[in-house]
């Protein structure tokens with residue numbers, strides 16, 4: 001089963017995928033599971049969670065003061081701008097798993113030192129919007145830490161959805177089974193990588209957004 005564990009919808013500031021469209025694309029592209037990981041919003045998840053064709057995991061991408069953290073399987077929102085350690089504690093209190101999102105990405109990634117020195121449940125070892133080099137480093141770090149891996153497209157537009165995924169056993173039926181499968185043993189990750197061209201575009205856009213927000217990290 002293919003699981004794209006990092007998708008943004010129109011409920012993220014910069015997301016352009018309607019939640020129902022995300023669902024249809026997931027079916028079309030043969031995904032058995034998706035995690036909607038909007039920035040501090042469960043609205044898309046609430047709209048599509050009961051579809052039945054695709055398992056939808058409740059998730060959010062939290063902007064900690066040290067970088068982005070993915071929270072899977074949580075039952076409530078987690079505040080932004082806490083330290084990595086405080087964010088992980090909040091995620092655990094909410095019954096979820098904390099994964100270091102794209103840890104090697106400039107600006108929004110946690111970096112190796114912060115990732116290594118905090119009790120993460122796992123690492124996002126494939127992200128279609130990361131450089132190939134950064135995805136390789138993330139996978140190597142997960143091996144070094146001996147921790148579970150996740151992967152996702154980080155799709156903000158329709159074309160990206162499903163480009164990166166983690167491979168899980170077939171036949172999983174519930175959110176809980178999916179999360180257990182990810183947490184219980186190392187999984188294979190299939191990842192696309194960001195091209196140099198799109199990275200340059202992304203860099204310009206990210207700086208533009210950052211400036212518009214009064215120089216606060218997103």
Ligand SMILES: [Zn+2]
Nearest residue numbers: 061068101108
């Ligand atoms: Zn991120």
Ligand SMILES: [Zn+2]
Nearest residue numbers: 006008061154
């Ligand atoms: Zn993201």
